[in-house]
Amino acid sequence: MQSTQYSSFWFQEALESEPEIQPRQLETDTTTDVCIVGGGFTGLWTAIQLKMKQPSLDILVIEKDLCGSGASGRNGGCMLTWSTKYLSLKKLYGEAEAIRLVKASEAAVYDIAAFCHAHGIEAQIRLDGTLYTASNQAQLGAMAPVLAALDKQSINAWQSWTKEKVQSESGSEVHLEGHFSSAAGTVQPGLLVRGLKRVAEKMGVTIFEHTPMTAIHRQHTPVRIVTPGATIQAGKVVLALNAWTPSLFPELKHSVVLVSSDMLITEPAPERLSTLGLSDGKSVIDGRTFVHYYRTTPDGRLMLGKGGNYFSFGNKVSAVFDQPSRYQSILGAAFRRFFPALQSVPVATTWTGASDRSATGMPFFGRLADNPSVVYGLGYSGNGVVQSWIGGHILSSMVLEEDNDWTRSGLASGPRGSFPPEPIRWLGAMLVRNAIRRKESAEDGNKTPGWLDKQLSKLAQSAGKSDKG
Structure with missing residues (x-):
């Protein structure tokens, strides 16, 4: 087992479940049909989708650390959909596309679970749904407009629960109102992303870890990518860097803002959780702007997170994102508020993840203006576990220059909106x-x-x- 310690509980746990890890580094100049830069969910799903469509393609993935060590291995593991963003989707892309994207995101929850089952990825997927709540009086009724709009299109998967049922199923009397959707789940994200790496390699995808891209010469085709040990010439390039994209590509530096999501996880206490009614794998998300979210694990831990804490100046992916949370007092206060009966349960660790938030709250995909052979995707805005599956469909379709619903989607037209310059x-x-x-x-x-x-x-x-x- 390699000795590097990662701040994410999920990713560290995933590495400890693997046999001896000996990552390959690129040391010899090479050529390839498609080079994917970034070995997280987006990059690996894209590689897998490309191989499923055209098995003969030569595909190479490079990752600067280990596959999944970025956002993919350190998020909350909530498998959520775009249904609650229907009104935003309609405004951005029109009614028909909004309906399609809601349905596609709900189908993706089950598609990911089926893929893992078919390929033997043990990622602790539990399709127990999600519960969106009001945790104070001001949040009451917040979901009413979007639920009415979903009802109008007959695509509403949400059920209104009584206050008593909400409190019983959420394990907390703080919640005053709630809506449940079965089209959701939870997953151990570190196990998922490492599983995707193994499946991609079995399909014939070549993966090099500890191989950062140090330069890209994108004015020519084939595109030339420089790494510390060798140079890659690629007919097509996929930039699946997410939070790391703005610092490397100036044309995208105003398209997202990097913000932390901070998480804590307890030591196992299955009996205590069961007493509160926390006996399955659903996620619970409250109605504030910078949400509180929590879920349990199969071994009886409770994970609680909160978004919107640290905002990075100049979108620099600083050391903050690789350290235990600097907002432990905020997390602790939320934990005590929601679960006063669990105060004696020890917190095992905390960690921080970087989220690339777009101006619209939706991811976007596109081609670099100076070379359409280079495609990119980013801006998941803290909702990427399920949506990166869709990202893989979009990017693989763009690489193959297919004319389909994904390449025609408004999601594939680049960023919509931008943030002002620093400071x-x-x-x-x-x-x-x-x-x-x-x-x-x-x-x-x-x-x-x-x-x-x-x-x-x-x-x-x-x-x-x-x-x-």
Whole structure:
């Protein structure tokens, strides 16, 4: 077992379940049909989809660390859909495409589970649904507009639960209202991404880890990618770098803002969780802008997370994202509020993940203007476990230049909206974040937030909820 320690509990657990790891590094110049830069969910799903469509393709994946060591191996593991974003989807892409994307995202939950079953990936997938709640009076009724719109199109998978059922099923009396959808689940994301690596290699995909891209000469075809040990010439290139994309490609630096999602996980306490009613794998997400989310694990741990804490200046992927959470006091306060009966259960560890949040709250895919042979995808906005499966369909279709629903989708037309340059972006993010914190703190105490805090908080609504999966 290699000795590197990773801050993510999920990823470290996944590595410890593998036999001796001996990652291959690229040391010899090579050529390939398709080079995928980034070995997380997006890159691996794209490689797998390409191999399923055209088995004869020579596909090479390079990853600067180990596959899954980035956002893919450290998120909350919540398998959620786009159904709650239907109104945003309709505004961005039109009614017909919004309906299609909601249905596709719900189908993807089951497609991922079926893929794992078919290929022997033991990723602790539990299709027990998700529960969206109101955890204070101000959040009551927040889902009503989108549920009415889903009802109108006969695509509403959500059920309204009584307050008593919500509290019983969520394990917390803090929740005052809730809606449940069975089209959701949870997964151990580290096990999933490492499983995808093994499947991709069995399909014939060549993967090199500890092989960062140090330069890309994209003005020519084949594209030339430089790594510390060798050079790659590729007919097509897929940039699956997500949070790392803006720092390497200036044309995309204003398309996302990097923000942390911070998580804690307890030591196993299955009996205590069962006493509270937490006996299955559903996720629970409350109705604030920077959501609280939690779920249990098969061995009886409780994971709780909160998005929207650290905003990176200049979208730099700093050391903060590879360390235990610097917001442990915030996580601890949420844990005590939701679960006063679990205060004696020890916290095993905390960690931090980087989320690339787009201006619309939706991912986007496109081609580099100076070389359409280079395609990219990013901006999952904290909702990428399921959506990266769709990203693999979009990017593989773009690489093969197919004319289908994915290449014609508005998702494949590049970023829609941008953030201002620094330092305005960071200062604005801090202003809005702090206003949201004051507003939601007041609401938790059943107090009326200040007028200015309410107005500033509205600026964050277009990007949707924060990191969960």
